[in-house]
Amino acid sequence: xxxxLENKLALVTGSSRGIGAAIxxxxxxxxxxxxxxxxxxxxxxxxxxxxxxxxxxxxxxxGADLGSLDGPKTLIASIDxxxxxxFGGHLDILVNNAGTAEFGPFxxxxxxxxxxxxxxxxxxLIELSKDAAKRMTKSGWGRIINIGSAFGEAAPMPGxxxxxxxxxAVHGFTRGLSRxxxxxxxxxxxVQPGPTNTELSPDDNGPAAQAMKKLTSVGRFGKAExxxxxxxxxxxxxxxxxxxxxxxxxxxxxx
Numbered sequence: 257x258x259x260x261l262e263n264k265l266a267l268v269t270g271s272s273r274g275i276g277a278a279i280x281x282x283x284x285x286x287x288x289x290x291x292x293x294x295x296x297x298x299x300x301x302x303x304x305x306x307x308x309x310x311x312x313x314x315x316x317x318x319g320a321d322l323g324s325l326d327g328p329k330t331l332i333a334s335i336d337x338x339x340x341x342x343f344g345g346h347l348d349i350l351v352n353n354a355g356t357a358e359f360g361p362f363x364x365x366x367x368x369x370x371x372x373x374x375x376x377x378x379x380x381l382i383e384l385s386k387d388a389a390k391r392m393t394k395s396g397w398g399r400i401i402n403i404g405s406a407f408g409e410a411a412p413m414p415g416x417x418x419x420x421x422x423x424x425a426v427h428g429f430t431r432g433l434s435r436x437x438x439x440x441x442x443x444x445x446x447v448q449p450g451p452t453n454t455e456l457s458p459d460d461n462g463p464a465a466q467a468m469k470k471l472t473s474v475g476r477f478g479k480a481e482x483x484x485x486x487x488x489x490x491x492x493x494x495x496x497x498x499x500x501x502x503x504x505x506x507x508x509x510x511x
Contacts, residue, residue, distance in 0.1 A: 259287030260492045265343045267291040270354030272300035274454035278480035282488045284313035291338055295321040322354045322380035332387045349491050350388040352381040353403040362417040377422035398442035399491045402430050406450040406506040427502050434500030443499045445490045450506025453477040473508025
């Protein structure tokens with residue numbers, strides 16, 4: 257049986273671990289050739305690539321630090337040479353997953369923190385989406401999926417002001433770009449995860465994790481694979497009438 261994303265080229269940023277890794281594995285299982293992006297850990301990216309290839313899928317690791325000014329350009333260049341030039345610079349699916357978080361009182365936030373948050377969470381996402389949109393509109397089909405956050409809907413606690421600012425930016429950018437590309441065959445949607453059990457945010461991490469669980473209606477953290485399932489659907493041909501949507505996958509956090 258054919259797979260819904262068979263022979264599609266997908267780029268998943270920040271996919272050497274956590275939610276990004278789960279997305280890369282799921283898209284590959286659906287038939288996509290996947291570029292696994294990492295910033296500082298080629299070993300982690302190799303593990304993801306190995307997992308995909310052992311399951312019969314196709315993946316390559318591509319390094320680029322999206323917190324640097326040249327990072328997006330480095331990653332864009334790798335699209336043209338990926339898989340031995342098999343796709344000729346074509347790109348079908350972009351998942352803007354790479355992100356960073358830093359919490360604390362706004363009045364104590366450093367310029368370095370501000371720059372890092374916006375470079376990774378907003379600027380890189382915009383640059384990559386612009387390049388992807390140019391490629392996709394030429395072919396008349398494409399999927400841009402931005403990974404935001406449940407914090408893109410509300411501010412449930414203090415100390416997250418700048419992080420929330422970046423995630424509201426992702427939310428708004430998704431809606432705006434969907435309007436511009438809607439008639440071209442390219443859809444732009446977002447997935448906004450709530451608390452998700454990953455290495456960086458384990459669900460057994462003491463009182464803070466317990467407090468976050470209580471903010472959901474289901475009383476637990478999500479699984480990275482549950483986020484990946486939402487992304488896989490939005491990447492599929494079956495989602496062609498969904499555009500400009502920010503799908504919140506948060507266990508009822510924002511209910």
